[in-house]
Amino acid sequence: MCTYTTETASMDGSAKGPGGAWFHVTDATVYYDHPVHAMADHTLNIDLADPSRGPGARVALELTASSARELVTAIEAALAAVPRGLLT
Amino acid sequence: MSDTLSAATVTITGAGDDEVEAYLARPEGAQDAPSRGGVVVIHHMPGYDRATKEMVRRFAELGYDAICPNLYVREAPGADPDDAAAAARAQGGVPDDRLVGDVGGAAAYLRALGTSNGKVGVIGHCSGGRHAVLAACRLDLQAAVDCYGAFVTGEVPPERPITNLVDQLPHLSAPLLGLFGNEDTHPSPEEVDELEQILRDQGSAYEFHRYDDAGHALFTVDRPSYRVAAANDGWERIAAFFDTQLA
Numbered sequence: 001m002c003t004y005t006t007e008t009a010s011m012d013g014s015a016k017g018p019g020g021a022w023f024h025v026t027d028a029t030v031y032y033d034h035p036v037h038a039m040a041d042h043t044l045n046i047d048l049a050d051p052s053r054g055p056g057a058r059v060a061l062e063l064t065a066s067s068a069r070e071l072v073t074a075i076e077a078a079l080a081a082v083p084r085g086l087l088t
Numbered sequence: 089m090s091d092t093l094s095a096a097t098v099t100i101t102g103a104g105d106d107e108v109e110a111y112l113a114r115p116e117g118a119q120d121a122p123s124r125g126g127v128v129v130i131h132h133m134p135g136y137d138r139a140t141k142e143m144v145r146r147f148a149e150l151g152y153d154a155i156c157p158n159l160y161v162r163e164a165p166g167a168d169p170d171d172a173a174a175a176a177r178a179q180g181g182v183p184d185d186r187l188v189g190d191v192g193g194a195a196a197y198l199r200a201l202g203t204s205n206g207k208v209g210v211i212g213h214c215s216g217g218r219h220a221v222l223a224a225c226r227l228d229l230q231a232a233v234d235c236y237g238a239f240v241t242g243e244v245p246p247e248r249p250i251t252n253l254v255d256q257l258p259h260l261s262a263p264l265l266g267l268f269g270n271e272d273t274h275p276s277p278e279e280v281d282e283l284e285q286i287l288r289d290q291g292s293a294y295e296f297h298r299y300d301d302a303g304h305a306l307f308t309v310d311r312p313s314y315r316v317a318a319a320n321d322g323w324e325r326i327a328a329f330f331d332t333q334l335a
Contacts, residue, residue, distance in 0.1 A: 002132070041311070055175035056171050058171055
Protein backbone atom coordinates (compact mmCIF):
# COMPACT_ATOMS: atom_id res chain seq x y z
CA MET A 1 0.00 0.00 0.00
CA CYS A 2 0.97 3.62 -0.23
CA THR A 3 1.13 4.74 3.39
CA TYR A 4 0.72 8.46 2.73
CA THR A 5 2.67 9.25 5.92
CA THR A 6 5.75 11.42 5.72
CA GLU A 7 8.06 12.76 8.41
CA THR A 8 10.24 15.76 7.66
CA ALA A 9 13.18 17.40 9.42
CA SER A 10 15.48 20.33 8.77
CA MET A 11 19.09 19.35 8.15
CA ASP A 12 22.43 21.11 8.14
CA GLY A 13 25.14 19.04 6.52
CA SER A 14 26.38 17.71 3.21
CA ALA A 15 25.77 14.71 1.02
CA LYS A 16 27.42 13.31 -2.08
CA GLY A 17 24.76 13.26 -4.73
CA PRO A 18 24.12 13.07 -8.47
CA GLY A 19 27.29 13.08 -10.56
CA GLY A 20 29.44 12.46 -7.52
CA ALA A 21 29.17 16.09 -6.43
CA TRP A 22 28.82 17.15 -2.85
CA PHE A 23 26.00 19.49 -1.97
CA HIS A 24 24.59 21.16 1.14
CA VAL A 25 21.63 19.27 2.62
CA THR A 26 18.77 21.27 4.10
CA ASP A 27 15.89 18.81 4.34
CA ALA A 28 15.25 15.19 5.28
CA THR A 29 12.10 13.31 4.33
CA VAL A 30 11.41 9.96 5.98
CA TYR A 31 8.62 7.55 5.06
CA TYR A 32 7.82 3.85 4.99
CA ASP A 33 6.47 2.98 1.57
CA HIS A 34 7.14 1.24 -1.74
CA PRO A 35 10.79 1.37 -2.78
CA VAL A 36 11.96 2.13 -6.30
CA HIS A 37 14.96 -0.20 -6.25
CA ALA A 38 15.19 -2.34 -3.10
CA MET A 39 13.77 -5.85 -3.43
CA ALA A 40 11.08 -5.48 -0.80
CA ASP A 41 7.40 -4.58 -0.83
CA HIS A 42 8.00 -1.69 1.55
CA THR A 43 11.09 0.02 2.91
CA LEU A 44 12.02 2.87 5.21
CA ASN A 45 12.96 5.58 2.76
CA ILE A 46 15.11 8.59 3.51
CA ASP A 47 15.64 11.50 1.15
CA LEU A 48 18.40 13.95 2.04
CA ALA A 49 17.88 16.94 -0.18
CA ASP A 50 18.28 20.59 -0.99
CA PRO A 51 14.95 21.48 -2.63
CA SER A 52 16.28 24.88 -3.70
CA ARG A 53 18.59 23.08 -6.13
CA GLY A 54 15.74 21.10 -7.72
CA PRO A 55 14.26 17.60 -7.31
CA GLY A 56 17.49 15.94 -8.47
CA ALA A 57 19.53 17.32 -5.55
CA ARG A 58 18.77 14.30 -3.45
CA VAL A 59 20.45 11.31 -1.88
CA ALA A 60 17.93 8.50 -1.50
CA LEU A 61 18.05 5.49 0.82
CA GLU A 62 15.67 2.53 0.81
CA LEU A 63 16.23 0.32 3.86
CA THR A 64 14.37 -2.67 5.21
CA ALA A 65 12.72 -1.92 8.53
CA SER A 66 15.33 -3.96 10.41
CA SER A 67 18.15 -2.19 8.58
CA ALA A 68 16.62 1.17 9.41
CA ARG A 69 16.51 0.26 13.09
CA GLU A 70 20.13 -0.89 12.92
CA LEU A 71 21.02 2.45 11.39
CA VAL A 72 19.21 4.35 14.14
CA THR A 73 21.02 2.29 16.77
CA ALA A 74 24.37 2.87 15.09
CA ILE A 75 23.79 6.63 14.84
CA GLU A 76 22.77 6.84 18.48
CA ALA A 77 25.80 4.77 19.50
CA ALA A 78 28.17 6.90 17.46
CA LEU A 79 26.79 10.06 18.98
CA ALA A 80 26.90 8.60 22.49
CA ALA A 81 30.58 7.71 22.07
CA VAL A 82 31.62 11.26 21.22
CA PRO A 83 33.84 12.80 23.91
CA ARG A 84 32.13 15.53 25.89
CA GLY A 85 32.62 18.93 24.34
CA LEU A 86 32.89 17.80 20.73
CA LEU A 87 29.19 17.70 19.91
CA THR A 88 27.87 20.81 18.21
CA MET B 89 -6.16 -5.50 -34.66
CA SER B 90 -2.88 -3.80 -35.49
CA ASP B 91 -0.16 -3.61 -32.88
CA THR B 92 1.36 -0.58 -34.58
CA LEU B 93 1.03 2.54 -32.51
CA SER B 94 2.51 5.93 -31.86
CA ALA B 95 3.41 7.48 -28.52
CA ALA B 96 4.45 10.97 -27.60
CA THR B 97 4.53 13.57 -24.85
CA VAL B 98 1.73 16.11 -25.16
CA THR B 99 0.38 18.99 -23.12
CA ILE B 100 -3.12 18.96 -21.67
CA THR B 101 -5.05 21.54 -19.69
CA GLY B 102 -5.35 20.26 -16.15
CA ALA B 103 -6.63 21.51 -12.84
CA GLY B 104 -6.61 25.29 -12.49
CA ASP B 105 -6.09 25.56 -16.25
CA ASP B 106 -2.48 24.53 -15.69
CA GLU B 107 -0.50 23.12 -18.58
CA VAL B 108 0.22 19.51 -17.66
CA GLU B 109 2.62 17.14 -19.38
CA ALA B 110 1.05 13.85 -20.41
CA TYR B 111 2.08 10.67 -22.21
CA LEU B 112 -0.22 9.77 -25.11
CA ALA B 113 -0.30 6.51 -27.06
CA ARG B 114 -2.57 5.92 -30.05
CA PRO B 115 -3.24 2.97 -32.34
CA GLU B 116 -2.26 3.24 -35.95
CA GLY B 117 -5.03 3.82 -38.44
CA ALA B 118 -7.52 6.46 -39.45
CA GLN B 119 -7.23 9.38 -37.07
CA ASP B 120 -10.38 11.26 -38.05
CA ALA B 121 -13.24 8.78 -37.69
CA PRO B 122 -14.97 8.48 -34.29
CA SER B 123 -14.18 4.84 -33.85
CA ARG B 124 -12.79 4.16 -30.40
CA GLY B 125 -12.80 4.93 -26.73
CA GLY B 126 -10.11 6.45 -24.58
CA VAL B 127 -8.36 5.40 -21.40
CA VAL B 128 -6.83 7.67 -18.78
CA VAL B 129 -4.08 5.90 -16.87
CA ILE B 130 -3.38 7.37 -13.43
CA HIS B 131 0.19 6.72 -12.35
CA HIS B 132 0.98 5.30 -8.93
CA MET B 133 2.69 7.17 -6.12
CA PRO B 134 6.22 6.24 -7.36
CA GLY B 135 5.48 8.43 -10.30
CA TYR B 136 5.16 8.99 -14.02
CA ASP B 137 7.52 6.16 -14.70
CA ARG B 138 8.52 3.68 -17.37
CA ALA B 139 6.20 0.96 -16.07
CA THR B 140 3.19 3.28 -16.23
CA LYS B 141 4.07 4.43 -19.75
CA GLU B 142 4.30 0.78 -20.78
CA MET B 143 0.72 0.38 -19.60
CA VAL B 144 -0.33 3.39 -21.66
CA ARG B 145 1.18 1.79 -24.77
CA ARG B 146 -0.53 -1.49 -23.93
CA PHE B 147 -3.91 0.22 -24.00
CA ALA B 148 -3.08 1.65 -27.42
CA GLU B 149 -2.17 -1.86 -28.54
CA LEU B 150 -5.60 -2.94 -27.22
CA GLY B 151 -7.18 -0.36 -29.50
CA TYR B 152 -7.69 2.73 -27.32
CA ASP B 153 -6.34 6.23 -27.32
CA ALA B 154 -4.61 6.26 -23.95
CA ILE B 155 -3.07 9.02 -21.90
CA CYS B 156 -1.33 9.45 -18.56
CA PRO B 157 -0.95 12.93 -17.04
CA ASN B 158 2.17 13.63 -15.02
CA LEU B 159 0.64 14.39 -11.63
CA TYR B 160 3.95 15.70 -10.31
CA VAL B 161 4.81 18.11 -13.12
CA ARG B 162 4.05 21.14 -10.99
CA GLU B 163 6.43 20.14 -8.20
CA ALA B 164 9.15 18.72 -10.41
CA PRO B 165 8.99 19.59 -14.12
CA GLY B 166 11.44 17.57 -16.15
CA ALA B 167 12.74 15.60 -13.17
CA ASP B 168 13.41 11.88 -13.10
CA PRO B 169 10.25 10.05 -11.98
CA ASP B 170 11.68 8.94 -8.64
CA ASP B 171 13.02 12.40 -7.85
CA ALA B 172 9.69 13.93 -8.83
CA ALA B 173 7.83 11.49 -6.59
CA ALA B 174 10.10 12.36 -3.68
CA ALA B 175 9.66 16.09 -4.26
CA ALA B 176 5.88 15.80 -4.50
CA ARG B 177 5.73 13.69 -1.37
CA ALA B 178 7.85 16.18 0.56
CA GLN B 179 5.36 18.89 -0.43
CA GLY B 180 2.33 16.94 0.77
CA GLY B 181 1.38 14.84 -2.25
CA VAL B 182 -1.36 15.34 -4.82
CA PRO B 183 -4.51 17.07 -3.51
CA ASP B 184 -7.70 15.24 -4.48
CA ASP B 185 -9.22 18.25 -6.22
CA ARG B 186 -6.12 18.70 -8.34
CA LEU B 187 -6.17 15.03 -9.28
CA VAL B 188 -9.76 15.32 -10.43
CA GLY B 189 -8.91 18.39 -12.51
CA ASP B 190 -5.97 16.70 -14.18
CA VAL B 191 -7.91 13.53 -14.98
CA GLY B 192 -10.77 15.66 -16.27
CA GLY B 193 -8.35 17.49 -18.53
CA ALA B 194 -6.95 14.20 -19.78
CA ALA B 195 -10.44 12.88 -20.51
CA ALA B 196 -11.33 16.09 -22.38
CA TYR B 197 -8.14 15.77 -24.43
CA LEU B 198 -9.11 12.22 -25.42
CA ARG B 199 -12.67 13.22 -26.31
CA ALA B 200 -11.37 16.01 -28.55
CA LEU B 201 -9.44 13.55 -30.70
CA GLY B 202 -11.02 12.83 -34.08
CA THR B 203 -11.10 9.14 -33.26
CA SER B 204 -13.05 9.49 -30.04
CA ASN B 205 -16.44 7.85 -29.67
CA GLY B 206 -16.96 10.03 -26.60
CA LYS B 207 -16.38 7.24 -24.10
CA VAL B 208 -13.50 7.39 -21.62
CA GLY B 209 -12.42 4.96 -18.95
CA VAL B 210 -9.95 5.43 -16.13
CA ILE B 211 -7.57 3.01 -14.46
CA GLY B 212 -5.12 3.25 -11.60
CA HIS B 213 -3.04 1.03 -9.39
CA CYS B 214 -2.27 1.41 -5.69
CA SER B 215 -2.76 5.13 -4.89
CA GLY B 216 -3.98 5.40 -8.48
CA GLY B 217 -6.70 2.87 -7.68
CA ARG B 218 -8.15 5.22 -5.10
CA HIS B 219 -7.70 8.07 -7.57
CA ALA B 220 -9.58 6.13 -10.27
CA VAL B 221 -12.56 5.66 -7.96
CA LEU B 222 -12.38 9.31 -6.93
CA ALA B 223 -12.35 10.45 -10.56
CA ALA B 224 -15.32 8.24 -11.37
CA CYS B 225 -17.24 9.84 -8.50
CA ARG B 226 -16.51 13.38 -9.65
CA LEU B 227 -16.32 13.20 -13.45
CA ASP B 228 -18.40 11.94 -16.36
CA LEU B 229 -16.64 8.68 -17.18
CA GLN B 230 -17.87 5.44 -18.72
CA ALA B 231 -15.66 2.91 -16.93
CA ALA B 232 -13.33 2.79 -13.95
CA VAL B 233 -10.77 0.20 -12.87
CA ASP B 234 -9.50 0.14 -9.31
CA CYS B 235 -6.45 -2.05 -8.89
CA TYR B 236 -5.96 -2.48 -5.13
CA GLY B 237 -6.46 1.13 -4.15
CA ALA B 238 -6.16 1.65 -0.40
CA PHE B 239 -8.40 3.98 1.61
CA VAL B 240 -11.40 3.83 -0.72
CA THR B 241 -13.20 2.42 2.31
CA GLY B 242 -12.06 1.60 5.82
CA GLU B 243 -10.62 3.82 8.48
CA VAL B 244 -7.92 6.26 7.43
CA PRO B 245 -5.44 6.67 10.30
CA PRO B 246 -5.06 10.21 11.60
CA GLU B 247 -2.58 12.65 10.12
CA ARG B 248 -2.90 11.24 6.61
CA PRO B 249 -3.41 13.89 3.91
CA ILE B 250 -6.38 11.96 2.48
CA THR B 251 -9.82 10.68 3.43
CA ASN B 252 -11.63 7.56 2.40
CA LEU B 253 -14.19 7.89 -0.40
CA VAL B 254 -17.25 6.50 1.35
CA ASP B 255 -19.11 9.82 1.26
CA GLN B 256 -18.39 10.19 -2.46
CA LEU B 257 -19.35 6.70 -3.61
CA PRO B 258 -23.05 7.60 -4.06
CA HIS B 259 -21.88 9.81 -6.95
CA LEU B 260 -20.05 7.00 -8.76
CA SER B 261 -20.80 7.62 -12.43
CA ALA B 262 -19.29 4.57 -14.08
CA PRO B 263 -19.25 0.79 -13.80
CA LEU B 264 -16.34 -0.24 -11.58
CA LEU B 265 -13.96 -3.14 -12.13
CA GLY B 266 -12.03 -3.98 -8.97
CA LEU B 267 -8.98 -6.22 -8.87
CA PHE B 268 -7.56 -7.16 -5.49
CA GLY B 269 -5.11 -9.53 -3.81
CA ASN B 270 -6.48 -11.54 -0.93
CA GLU B 271 -3.19 -11.22 0.95
CA ASP B 272 -3.27 -7.43 0.76
CA THR B 273 -3.74 -5.55 4.01
CA HIS B 274 -4.53 -2.16 2.42
CA PRO B 275 -7.06 -2.68 1.06
CA SER B 276 -7.79 -5.69 3.23
CA PRO B 277 -10.38 -8.25 2.12
CA GLU B 278 -12.70 -6.73 4.74
CA GLU B 279 -12.28 -3.28 3.20
CA VAL B 280 -13.02 -4.74 -0.23
CA ASP B 281 -16.10 -6.37 1.29
CA GLU B 282 -17.19 -2.97 2.59
CA LEU B 283 -16.79 -1.41 -0.85
CA GLU B 284 -18.69 -4.24 -2.49
CA GLN B 285 -21.51 -3.93 0.03
CA ILE B 286 -21.82 -0.20 -0.61
CA LEU B 287 -21.90 -0.69 -4.37
CA ARG B 288 -24.46 -3.46 -4.07
CA ASP B 289 -26.67 -1.43 -1.74
CA GLN B 290 -26.67 1.62 -3.98
CA GLY B 291 -27.25 -0.41 -7.13
CA SER B 292 -23.98 0.44 -8.85
CA ALA B 293 -22.64 -1.72 -11.65
CA TYR B 294 -19.44 -3.42 -10.53
CA GLU B 295 -17.29 -6.47 -11.12
CA PHE B 296 -14.74 -7.60 -8.54
CA HIS B 297 -12.05 -10.25 -8.85
CA ARG B 298 -9.97 -11.29 -5.85
CA TYR B 299 -6.82 -13.34 -6.21
CA ASP B 300 -5.37 -15.87 -3.79
CA ASP B 301 -1.58 -16.00 -3.43
CA ALA B 302 -1.45 -12.31 -4.30
CA GLY B 303 -1.12 -9.19 -2.25
CA HIS B 304 -0.60 -5.56 -3.10
CA ALA B 305 0.96 -4.47 -6.40
CA LEU B 306 0.33 -7.80 -8.09
CA PHE B 307 0.61 -6.17 -11.54
CA THR B 308 4.04 -4.64 -10.94
CA VAL B 309 6.32 -6.69 -13.14
CA ASP B 310 9.65 -5.47 -11.74
CA ARG B 311 8.88 -5.89 -8.05
CA PRO B 312 8.74 -8.95 -5.74
CA SER B 313 4.99 -8.45 -5.40
CA TYR B 314 4.37 -9.44 -9.04
CA ARG B 315 2.04 -12.43 -9.40
CA VAL B 316 2.03 -13.84 -12.92
CA ALA B 317 -1.24 -15.76 -12.87
CA ALA B 318 -3.20 -13.01 -11.15
CA ALA B 319 -1.76 -10.29 -13.37
CA ASN B 320 -2.41 -12.25 -16.55
CA ASP B 321 -6.01 -12.88 -15.54
CA GLY B 322 -6.36 -9.26 -14.45
CA TRP B 323 -5.22 -7.93 -17.80
CA GLU B 324 -7.78 -10.16 -19.50
CA ARG B 325 -10.50 -8.82 -17.19
CA ILE B 326 -9.46 -5.24 -17.90
CA ALA B 327 -9.47 -5.79 -21.66
CA ALA B 328 -12.90 -7.41 -21.57
CA PHE B 329 -14.30 -4.70 -19.28
CA PHE B 330 -13.14 -1.83 -21.47
CA ASP B 331 -14.24 -3.72 -24.58
CA THR B 332 -17.75 -3.78 -23.12
CA GLN B 333 -17.93 -0.35 -21.52
CA LEU B 334 -16.05 1.77 -24.06
CA ALA B 335 -17.39 0.28 -27.31
